Amino acid sequence: MPFTYNCPRCGTASRPYTFRAGADNHGAHHRRRRHDGDYPVGESIQRIARTNPLDRAMAWRPSRGDAVAAAVVGLLVLWSVWHPFTN
């Protein structure tokens, strides 16, 4: 079960760490960089359910940038097929 560092003041949770020490380290860096070393009230290390990488892939939806990139790649493929026959 991975661990995350949660800062209620910033409303953020760290990425999951396999070991609690990783989340603790993340918290130490976060406190130093964002809160001048002070301890935000209510900060916590939370044990979370392991996420299945396949679930994340299934939840993925293309963004506008992805659609533009796919269109450009599609046009390049079409051009590379069409070009040798016309020249």
Ligand SMILES: [Zn+2]
């Ligand atoms: Zn914070």
